[in-house]
Amino acid sequence: MTSVAAHGRPELPATTSRPVRIGSEHDLRSTLGGLSGVDAVGLEARAAKLGTRSLKQDTKRAAIDLAITMVDLTTLEGADTTGKVRALCTKAMRPDASDPSVPPVAAVCVYPDLVDVAVRTLGTSGVNIASVATAFPSGRASLAIKLADVREAVAAGATEIDMVIDRGAFLSGNIGKVFDEIVAVKEACGAAHLKVILETGELVTYDNVRRASWIAMLAGADFIKTSTGKVGVNATIPVTLLMLEAVRDFALETGAVIGVKAAGGIRTTKDALKYLVVVNETAGSRWLSPDFFRFGASSLLNDLLMQRTKQATGSYVRADRFSGD
Amino acid sequence: MSDLTPLSSLSSLEYAPAPESRAVVTVQDAYGHFINGDFTNPASSEQFATINPATGEHLATVAQGSDADVDAAVAAARKAYEKVWSTLPGSERAKYLFRIARLIQERSRELAVLETLDNGKPIRETRDIDVPMAAAWFFYYAGWADKLDYAGFGPQPAALGVAGQVIPWNFPLLMAAWKIAPALAAGNTVVLKPAETTPLTALLLADIIRQAGVPDGVVNIVTGDGRTGAALVNHPGINKVAFTGSTEVGRIIQSAVAGSGKKLTLELGGKGANIVFADAPIDETIEGIIDGIFFNQGHVCCAGSRLLVQESIHDDVIERLLRRVEQLRVGDPLDKNTDVGAINSAAQLAKIAELTEAGVLEGATRFSSSCALPSAGFFFPPTVFTGVEQTHRIAREEIFGPVLSVLTFRTPEEAVAKANNTTFGLAAGIWSEKGSRTLWMAERLRAGVIWANTYNKFDPTSPFGGVRESGFGREGGRHGLEAYLNV
Incomplete structure (x- = not known):
C-alpha cells in the first residue's frame, strides 16, 4: 500500500470573535439579512443520511445513558395533579426504581402553578425544575402578563423557564417585538436559565426557523427549543439539525455556546440516538451534554430504560416493569 | 473559542465498529463465463484474481475471456435474438425485466456486501444507492418494453440485434443494470464484459438472470481485461457497442468501430x-x-x-x-x-x-x-x-x-x-x-x-451522458432507449 502522509495542512482561517450588538431593529434586520438561505431538500437529505448511522455496543450503552441525562421529563396537561407531579419528580431522580445505576434526568418540566410541588419533591437532588411560562403554549397575552407568569414561576423555585415566542409578531414581520419580549423575559428570569420555544411547526419554513433561532440567540436565550408539543408538527430531525447549525455558527461568531432542546414527538430510543448523532456531527461533541442539549419528552424515558436493560441483560423486559408517571 | 474545538471530535460519541456481516454472500473459488444461460468452462485456461481492495485479500479466480469465449457468447446472443427474444411481444420481455428487478431487491444484501467486498466502496452506498438504483433501472425499463411505439421514435422501432457492452469498475452492478435493462427492453440481446477488478456482482447478476428464467443466451457475461473488451467491440457479430470508461479507451473504441456499421454510445471521463x-x-x-x-x-x-x-x-x-x-x-x-x-x-x-x-x-x-x-x-x-x-x-x-x-x-x-x-x-x-x-x-x-x-x-427516468470528450449518447429515461433502437 502506498502510504500517503497528510502534509502541508494550512491553518484554518481564524474566526473573528466579535459580539453581535443589536441596538435597533435595523441592526436586527441587517444581521438576519446576512444569514444564508436553507435548501429544504438538501437539509432533509442530510438529516436522513445521518439517520443511517449505526450505534453499537459500548457506544449504544453510553448514548442511552447520555440521552437519559438529557431528558426534561414533562407533564403539561390541564388535568395535571400534584400527585402526578410528585410521581414525575420521583421518577426524575431515580428513573428505574430497581436499578440505582440509572442516572437522573436533567429536569422536570411543569406548569408554573405546580412548580412548588416539584421544588418540595426534588429538594436538593440536583434535578432542575423547568416551567413553561409566558402564556404557554399560545403566547397570546400581554407582555405584562407574560412577565408576571415568569416571575411567579421563578419565585416558586423554577431554575429554568421555557418561554414561547410571539409567532404572530414574527410571521407579520414585527421581529423587533419578538426580540424585545425575549430580552424582557430574560431579565425577569434572573438566575433561571431561559429556553426560547420557536414553535417551528407554526413558523413552517426552514428559513423562518433559522431567522427565529438567531433572534432568540441575539436576545439572550440560553437554549433554543423547537416546540411546545401542543401543535401538529413538533420536533423533527431536520429542524433540530438546522437549529444545531445555528448554535454552532453563533458560537463561532460570538464565542457563546447556546443549547438546543428538541421537544415533542420523540418517543423511542432509536429516535433519540439519531438526534445524538445529529448533535455530534453538526454542532460537535461540546453539545453532547445536558448543559447544551435536551429532549423534551415524557414517554421517551421508559423506552430508554427498556433499551438500557436490553443492552445490560440481552433480553427485553415487560413494558410495565417501568413505572408510568 | 478554543474550548469549542475540535467541533468534529467524536470523542464523546465514538462509534463502535458496526460491520455488516459478510456471511450473507457466498463467494465461489472460481468463476467461468456466463454464456447461453449457464456458467461455462472457459475456452482458455488463463485466469486472474480479483481481490478485496480494502484488505488485499484474495476473493476469487475469474476467467480471462479469449476470442473463442467471445465468439461463443456472441453466437449465443445472436441465436437468442433470432429464435426467441425478437419474437416475444414487449409485454413478455417486460415480465422478465420485472422479475430481475424484484430478485435484485430480494437479494439486495447479498449484492451490497459482494459489491463492497469486490469494489471497496462503503456498504452504506451499496446498500442505499447502488443496489436500489440497479433494481429501479430494471423496473423503469420493464415499463417501456411494451410501449416502444409511443416512445417518440415512430411506430414499431426495431431493435438493433446483439449489443456488446463494456463497463467500468466504479459502479459495477449499477453500470450492468444501466446497460442491460434498456437493451433488453428495446428487444436486443447482450454480451457484457465487466471490469477486471470488479467482476463478481455482474456474475451474481447472471445468477439472478438465470433465476428469473430469462431465455438462454439473452444475457451473456464474459470476464477479462482489456483484451477481452477489444475482442468484443471488434467482433463482427455485434450490432451495437456501449462503453463506459476512460476517454483514452473510448477514443480507441471509436476508431475501431468507425465504418463497421455498429451503433456506438460512449460515456467517458469528466472534470465536473x-x-x-x-x-x-x-x-x-x-x-x-x-x-x-x-x-x-x-x-x-x-x-x-x-x-x-x-x-x-x-x-x-x-x-x-x-x-x-x-x-x-x-x-x-x-x-x-x-x-x-x-x-x-x-x-x-x-x-x-x-x-x-x-x-x-x-x-x-x-x-x-x-x-x-x-x-x-x-x-x-x-x-x-x-x-x-x-x-x-x-x-x-x-x-x-x-x-x-x-x-x-x-x-x-x-x-x-x-x-x-x-x-x-x-x-x-x-x-x-x-x-x-x-x-x-x-x-x-x-x-x-x-x-x-x-x-x-x-x-432512471432522467437521461445521463456527456458532450465533447465525455462521450455521446444518453443512458436513462426515454432517451436511453434510442441507443438500443434502429432510429
Whole structure:
C-alpha cells in the first residue's frame, strides 16, 4: 500500500470573535439579512443520511445513558395533579426504581402553578425544575402578563423557564417585538436559565426557523427549543439539525455556546440516538451534554430504560416493569 | 473559542465498529463465463484474481475471456435474438425485466456486501444507492418494453440485434443494470464484459438472470481485461457497442468501430465544475460539495472535482469545508458508519498519488484529512487543494479519486468561462438561491447534466451522458432507449 502522509495542512482561517450588538431593529434586520438561505431538500437529505448511522455496543450503552441525562421529563396537561407531579419528580431522580445505576434526568418540566410541588419533591437532588411560562403554549397575552407568569414561576423555585415566542409578531414581520419580549423575559428570569420555544411547526419554513433561532440567540436565550408539543408538527430531525447549525455558527461568531432542546414527538430510543448523532456531527461533541442539549419528552424515558436493560441483560423486559408517571 | 474545538471530535460519541456481516454472500473459488444461460468452462485456461481492495485479500479466480469465449457468447446472443427474444411481444420481455428487478431487491444484501467486498466502496452506498438504483433501472425499463411505439421514435422501432457492452469498475452492478435493462427492453440481446477488478456482482447478476428464467443466451457475461473488451467491440457479430470508461479507451473504441456499421454510445471521463455563488444555501452547499467529490471515493465520472467558488465567500466556504472533511470517516467499507472506503486498485491509488504530487509541485495548497488510514488495502485521505489555477494538471486532468481542486471566480460570466475551460463536458452543479441566474448559467454550461442545488443525483427516468470528450449518447429515461433502437 502506498502510504500517503497528510502534509502541508494550512491553518484554518481564524474566526473573528466579535459580539453581535443589536441596538435597533435595523441592526436586527441587517444581521438576519446576512444569514444564508436553507435548501429544504438538501437539509432533509442530510438529516436522513445521518439517520443511517449505526450505534453499537459500548457506544449504544453510553448514548442511552447520555440521552437519559438529557431528558426534561414533562407533564403539561390541564388535568395535571400534584400527585402526578410528585410521581414525575420521583421518577426524575431515580428513573428505574430497581436499578440505582440509572442516572437522573436533567429536569422536570411543569406548569408554573405546580412548580412548588416539584421544588418540595426534588429538594436538593440536583434535578432542575423547568416551567413553561409566558402564556404557554399560545403566547397570546400581554407582555405584562407574560412577565408576571415568569416571575411567579421563578419565585416558586423554577431554575429554568421555557418561554414561547410571539409567532404572530414574527410571521407579520414585527421581529423587533419578538426580540424585545425575549430580552424582557430574560431579565425577569434572573438566575433561571431561559429556553426560547420557536414553535417551528407554526413558523413552517426552514428559513423562518433559522431567522427565529438567531433572534432568540441575539436576545439572550440560553437554549433554543423547537416546540411546545401542543401543535401538529413538533420536533423533527431536520429542524433540530438546522437549529444545531445555528448554535454552532453563533458560537463561532460570538464565542457563546447556546443549547438546543428538541421537544415533542420523540418517543423511542432509536429516535433519540439519531438526534445524538445529529448533535455530534453538526454542532460537535461540546453539545453532547445536558448543559447544551435536551429532549423534551415524557414517554421517551421508559423506552430508554427498556433499551438500557436490553443492552445490560440481552433480553427485553415487560413494558410495565417501568413505572408510568 | 478554543474550548469549542475540535467541533468534529467524536470523542464523546465514538462509534463502535458496526460491520455488516459478510456471511450473507457466498463467494465461489472460481468463476467461468456466463454464456447461453449457464456458467461455462472457459475456452482458455488463463485466469486472474480479483481481490478485496480494502484488505488485499484474495476473493476469487475469474476467467480471462479469449476470442473463442467471445465468439461463443456472441453466437449465443445472436441465436437468442433470432429464435426467441425478437419474437416475444414487449409485454413478455417486460415480465422478465420485472422479475430481475424484484430478485435484485430480494437479494439486495447479498449484492451490497459482494459489491463492497469486490469494489471497496462503503456498504452504506451499496446498500442505499447502488443496489436500489440497479433494481429501479430494471423496473423503469420493464415499463417501456411494451410501449416502444409511443416512445417518440415512430411506430414499431426495431431493435438493433446483439449489443456488446463494456463497463467500468466504479459502479459495477449499477453500470450492468444501466446497460442491460434498456437493451433488453428495446428487444436486443447482450454480451457484457465487466471490469477486471470488479467482476463478481455482474456474475451474481447472471445468477439472478438465470433465476428469473430469462431465455438462454439473452444475457451473456464474459470476464477479462482489456483484451477481452477489444475482442468484443471488434467482433463482427455485434450490432451495437456501449462503453463506459476512460476517454483514452473510448477514443480507441471509436476508431475501431468507425465504418463497421455498429451503433456506438460512449460515456467517458469528466472534470465536473461545482459552482458556488455567494447567495448559496451554505450548509447544504457544503454537503453537496462533499457528496460531489467524496461520494464513492471520487471514483465517479461526473464527480464535482473542480469547485468554483465566488471570491467573496471563498474563505468561509473553505473553513466550513475543511472542518467537514475532517469529519469524514475513512476506513473499513463493510462498516455501516464508513463514509469513504477503499480506492479500487493499486494502479488507481498510484495515479491519484501522482496527480496529487503534481498539484503540490505546481504550487497549489494541499489539505488532507488527518484521519487514520487502515494499514492494509488501498486508501487515500480526502484531500482539498486551494489556490488552484486553470493551468494546473489537477484542474485539467481527471483524477478519479477523493481530491478536490478549488478555484475562484467573481462574476457569472467568469464562472461560465472557467467551468467550460475543459475538454470534458459531462456534468456541472450550480449552487444559488437565485433561480433566474441558475437557469442563465445552465444554458451556457457545456455539459450533459446540470444539477441545481444538488449534485450526483441519478434517476432512471432522467437521461445521463456527456458532450465533447465525455462521450455521446444518453443512458436513462426515454432517451436511453434510442441507443438500443434502429432510429
